[in-house]
Every structure is written in C-alpha cells, then in structure tokens.
Amino acid sequence: SVFFQDIDVDTHYKNYSLGVRKSLDAWSGSQIDLGLVEAAIEYICRNEDGGAILVFLTGWDEISKLLDKLKGNNLLGDPSKFLILPLHGSMPTVNQCEIFDRPPPNKRQACFECLLFYCCRKIVLATNIAESSITIDDVVYVIDCGKAKETSYDALNKLACLLPSWISKASAHQRRGRAGRVQPGVCYRLYPKLIHDAMPQYQLAEILRTPLQELCLHIKSLQLGTVGSFLEKALQPPDPLAVKNAIELLKTIGALDEQEELTPLGRHLCNIPLDPNIGKMLLMGSIFQCLNPALTIAAALAYRNPFVLPINRKEEADEAKQSFAGDSCSDHIALLKAFEGWKDAKRSGNEKQFCWENFLSPVTLRLIDDMRMQFLNLLSDIGFVDKSRGANTYNQYSHDLEMVCAILCAGLYPNVVQCKRRGKRTAFYTKEVGKVDIHPASVNAGVHLFPLPYMVYSEKVKTTSIYIRDSTNISDYALLLFGGNLVPNKNEGIEMLGGYLHFSASKSVIELIRKLRGELDKLLNRKIEEPGLDISSEGKGVVAAAVELLHSQVMR
Template structure:
C-alpha cells in the first residue's frame, strides 16, 4: 500500500455530523508492525486475533517460511496497549484464556528463525574460532543444521575455504553490510563493468521493492511492472528500468507524476538512491572502484542484458531453478524441495513458456505454497561462466554443478573449451582482481572478458 494511503490512519473522523454512528467510526486493519511502532491517539478499541505471520527458517529444505502462528504473551500485551494510550480503551481477544496461558512468554529470537550466513561470516572476520562451537555457546543455540547450511553456502559462493577460513573474497564481503550473495553481486558488477545495474539491484534487494500494489488497482499495477520488464522475463530488470526512468523524471521535476502513474513508491526510490551512494563509497574504500576514473569506466556493459543477467547469476547462485516444459506451460524445480511456483507479484507469474532453461531468484519462501521471489530467466552459458564449480561427470560425457543436480552435456571439445579455457581463465582473472582490487580488468583481462561476452550472446542450448 502506498505511504500516502497508510498515513490516512491518523485522520480523525468528522465530529458532530448527523449520520448514523457507524459512519463516523474509523477502522484500522493493522499487521503486527502496529504492536509497538505507532500510536494512533483516537483508537479506543482493539480486536486481537492472536496470530501473526512470522518468518521462520526450514533448515531441512533451506527455505524461509512466512506462515500464521500464535503470538507471544509479550506481543499480546503490546496489542492490548494500542488502545488506551492517551485515553481509556478496551481490548477484545478472539481466543480463550487457555490459548493465552499456553503462549510463549516472548517471540523466538531471530537467531533461531533466520538464515545465518551473514552472522557466520562475521564470526570468522572477528576471529572467534570455529563457527559451530562459537554459536553453541549462545543462550539459545541455533539448530546445528542451520549452521551447517550457512557454512555450506559460504563455501559455495567462495567466501570460506574447505577449512572454514575466510578467503580473499570473504574478507571483502565482511566489509559490506549486506547479505553475502548481494555483496558478491556488487563486487562482480564492479569487476565486469556493470556497476550501475549492480548498485541499483543491490539497493532494492537490501531495502525493499519500490513497486506498490493498491488493493483496488492490482491489475494496473501488474501491467505497469511488466511494461518495465519488457521481454526480459526478469523482476530485477523491471526494477532497474523503473529506477532509471524515475531518475530521468526526477531530473525534469516530474518524479511525483511518474511514481503515481507507474505505481512506485517515491520514498523507497529515494532510499535506494541514497543506498547506491553508500555502496559506491564502500566499493571505493576497498579499492574496487576508483572514482577518479569516472562512471563510464565501470559501466561499459551496463546496457547489455545478457551481461547484467550473468552478474545476477554470479551473485544469486546457488539460488537456481530449472525450467522444464510440460506441454504448453513451464514447471520449475529446485534441488532442495523439487517443484516450486513463481510468486504472484513477479512479472514471470503470467509467463507460460520461457526462452532460456534456468532461473535465478532472490528468495525462496513458503506461504500458501513454496514460491520463488524476484526471479530472472538466464541462459546455460551464464550459469556455466558465473555459477559454482564445474565438476566433470563420472561418465566423462558432461559437466555437473550443485553436486550433480545440474548436468550439462556437449561434445568433449566444447566442454573442454568452457571448463578449462574460458572458465579457468575467468576464475584466474577474478582471483587476481579480488587479491589486487586495484587491478584494471578492462586492460589485464580484456581478451577473457570479450570471449565471455561473446559466449553469453551466442545461442543458448535448447531445452
């Protein structure tokens, strides 16, 4: 809901007007955010349903869950306090005292219901010892499987080595106040001259989606978002285009009208612009960006859709979905939970057939179904060049990724070219750049980058 509509909760109903009394009542529908964040001084009655949608973490399937659950006694007490803040009030609880007495005293600590990769990274940066042993000393230690999942992810993206020690990439990621995957995308964007798209997408993923969805204009809002995405099959490209066009509108003083027409939050977009500046300063501080060279030095491929998608793959991996055609529609599968659905708010939700065989996504969440949020359709070449380690299959007839879940078949000469020549040289270049942030990739690795760009623009293998 747009911020301007949310502020209507503070408007008072008209006084001394001769209408039936029910027309003069203000009814506020509030999430659990209202428990402690705001005071509406004319609220007299509170109706507490006793539940809230709470984020938890399913370590077995490696996914976030956003499901209704009973609140804690502390939350119930806060809800009661919304009435009577500045005048007498009444709270009606829609659950029996037996349920209230069985509620936990407080909400579960965040360490028990969220992924732990960022925390694990900081434990290593502070030299606090073995991650699992350190977290076991917590007052309420997280599940061992959650810790192991976080460590495996950090190894997969190259932030930790096999001995759980920080790699050069991991040390750089520690300096960025971001989820490690988003931080890696920022670094890759600066290395491969897609800096502006990386900054914009990272700021949106780290903050919030700038698109708003008015209840009575949902179809119009969806159409506006799809118009930004075009035929890219990408939520990330949609928000990138929306931000760029907002900046143009802002330059001409027309940003308010632009946001209103395209269902965008001006507050969120301004916050994204501020965050982009902060991220740029951080990249400059660790040597990945030299501001004196000007913005053009880091944006040669910023308008290249294939290259931007590849950078997204580099950052979001291993969040990969296989797109498999089933008749006139496409089904989506992940390694951990099998079949998943695209979130209804995605530009890809209404697409039946996709041009490319894979999808990367920002988050996998369980609500009424298991959904992937913020997805982008990518080619197999993007995955081969910017995904995880390439392992020759046991039969010698292909390449595998993600422990054999992803398999690529081709002639031995093509596989050798990709795995040894292109990917091998690309990895060497990346390792040099990460160890020597001041290295000019556009000069030192010009041939490798040009070859990778050419491969990304070539025809993807049909599936």
C-alpha cells in the same frame, strides 16, 4: 490450538452459558474466522460508544477478504457511516497516511437499527505493522486475532518460512496497549484464555529463526575459532544443521575454503554489511563493468521493493511492473528499469507523477538511491572502485542485458531453478525441495513458457505454497561462466551443485567453455587479490569472449 482441541468444552466451561460453550466448540485455531471478526466489529458498532477500531490480521489476503466482507455487510458497508481502511507495508504511503486522519466531525449519522447517533467511525484493518511501529491516537477498540506472520527457518529444506503463528504474550500485551492511547479503551481477543496462557512469553530469538551465513562470516572475520563451537556458547544456540547450511553456502559462493577459513573474497565480503550473496553481486558488478545495475539491484534487495500495492488496483500495478520488465522475464530488470525511469523523471521535475502512474514509492526509491551511494563508497574504501576514473569506467556493460543477468547469476548462485516444459506450461524445480511456484507478485507469474532453461532467484519462502521471489530467467552460459565450479561427469558433460545441474554439448564446445571459465576465474582471483587491477586492459579479451558467448545464449 492443538492444546485447545483436547479440552472438553462442556466440562472446562461448565459455568458459562450454552451459547458460549457452542461458540467455543465451533472455534478453530487453525485459521482466523473472518466471520467472527466481522461479527465482533458489528457488535462494537451497535453497542459501544464512538471511537476507531483497530483489527489485527496476518496479511494482505485476510485484509482484502475482510474488506470485501465488510463492504457487503448491511450495517458496516455504508460509507457515510463507516470509513474502512486497510494498512499493509506494501501499500502506497499516501494510503497508509489516511489511517491517522480523524473522520470529519460534521458527518453525524443516525443508526436506525440501534437508535444511536455517532460520528462516522474509522475501522483500520492492519497487520502487526500497527503493533509497535505506529500509533493511531483515536483508536478506542482493538480486535486481536492472536496471530501474525513470522519468519522462521527450515534448516532441513534450507527454506525461509513466513507462516501465520500464535503471537507471544509480549505482543498480545503490545496490541492491547494500542487501544485507548489517549483515552480509555477496550481490547477484544478472539481466542480462548487457555491459548493466551500457553503463548510463549516472548518471540523466538532471531538467531533461531533466520539463516546464519552473514553471522558466520563475521565470526570468522573476528577470528573467534570454528563457527560451530562459538555458536554453541550462545544463550540460545541455533540448530547445528542451520550452522552447517550457512557454512556450506559460504563455501559454495567462495567466501570460505574447505578448512572453513576466509578466502580473499570472504575477507572483502566481511567489509560489506550485506547478505554475502548480495555483497558478492556488488563486487562482481564492479569487476565486470556492470556497476550501476549491481548497485541498484543490491540496494533494492537489501532494503525493499519500490513497487507498491494500491487498494483495488492490483491489475494496473501488475501491468506497470510488467511494462518495466518487457520481455526480460526478470523482476530484477523490472526494478532496475523502474529506478532508471524514476531518475529520469526526477531530473525533469516529473517525479511525483511518474511514481503515481507506475505504482512506485518515492520514499523507497530515494532510500535506494542513498544506499547506492553508501555501497559505492564501500567499494571505493576496499579498492574495487576508483572514483577519480569516472563512472563510465565501471559501466561498459551496464546496458547489456545478458551481462547484467550473468552478474545476477554470479551473486544469487546457488539459488537456481530448473525450468522444465510441461506441455503448454513450465514447471519449476529446486535442488532442496523439488517443485516450487513463482510468487504471484512476480512478473514471471503469468509467463507459461520461458525462452531460457534456468532461473535465479533472491529468496525461496514457504507461505501457502513454496514460492521463489524476485526471479530472473538465465541461460546455460550464464551459469557455466558465472555459477559454481564445473565438475566433469561420466558422459563427458559438466555438472554443478553435486550433480543437480547437468550440461551437455559437443566435446569441443565443452572444452572451450572449460578453458574460458578457467581464464575468467584466474582474472577474477587476481582482481580479488589486487582490487586495483585494471580488468578493462588486463582481461579485455577474456571478458569480450565471455560477453559474446552470453549473447549466443543457446548451447550447441
């Protein structure tokens, strides 16, 4: 779009009418013009033959805004003539399935403005989910806005970005192919040909736009030499800073030592085909007898959130999610309680009603249930779970909220946010990018004051702002016992993450914490070296002391 701004429209398009030149002069590639999209839909409905219309947009915000515009349109807002259906991955399956239904053939209506008769016309407003994943066989017209939200990786700020960007020529071709799958069709591209010609041929390779820690771990497990030198030989080598960030993270979570060699923990994580942080959470859950919550949360983070976004019922859906979270200030606890509620409902034959009333996807919940069994088998294969001993052996603390939050901290560290009170509200700060916001879909989005000083989160992502997704409020003690290495500072306190996190208390309390943490680390290292070690008997006192400290929550 910057390239287009440098074009002299009157010169470059001198063979086109004044109206076209004025439209091109007014066009901006910085954001999608929903008014132009509305006009294109109306043009098709007034001038073209029957057939469904598929509109490609970048996300839910644009879909909902265009939906409102179309409902307020004098022609398109008539529900007897036009069936307008949004399509987004977070919608309930029942809503998504409606797009495949053809409008009833007996609904023949007169359009008196253009003196034509036609069947009720279907208009689907979709993201790139409709680009290749599905085929809507009655689509005759495609409106392509030329953009999609694409994940990229900001290595400087260690940040995933999900921002609208121009698609590739291959994607544009794919979108055009959605028109007329079973009959002739037409594609309207709402961007100049110059933009299309400047598009890359294909989407950027995944190795260049995602964090690399899981890949780096596998490179070490295959003994392919140093990670950096191996990845330099790739057809499209990733940014060296992205590689450095991945190695630093693996060192921080204890998967690599200072010489970049696999630690015992790292070797176990190589056998778990998950992001290393989620894999570590699974191991810690099995070690500290919080196995069921760890399995559920890990499966949901690895696959997808089971909560869905129904059309025009966002407030009710948010309330349902909040009811599962209770006063925990935790998205992870909300999905854990939702899963447990679903299991109870399924046992009593009430699954369908439970999911409908609580805005949950039964398909997603069943897949999470299947993944839990796969993860349990993996833990059994590497010796951390002995199925013959029964589930209760590994779930002594599964209903202990503080212990579950501590396991979350152990897995999600170093994804830590400081919660700083600012009058009647709370501001959130991370080490890399400073101030961040809670994602609007989080149960914590509406919370102004938090009981505990820190938050751990699953993902930090840049969209319209920098958001943290799936967050849990945690105490000092959770971080001190299950977070990073404790480093003494000049003020006789403790620091973490290179001085970003500071903890202070009386000298005796600090000394007790250091000793308890030392004992916990010894126990953890023994268990990782000997997965068959019975912590419930060998380390009973140490774990009990840690649990008691977690329950006190406030440092004195």
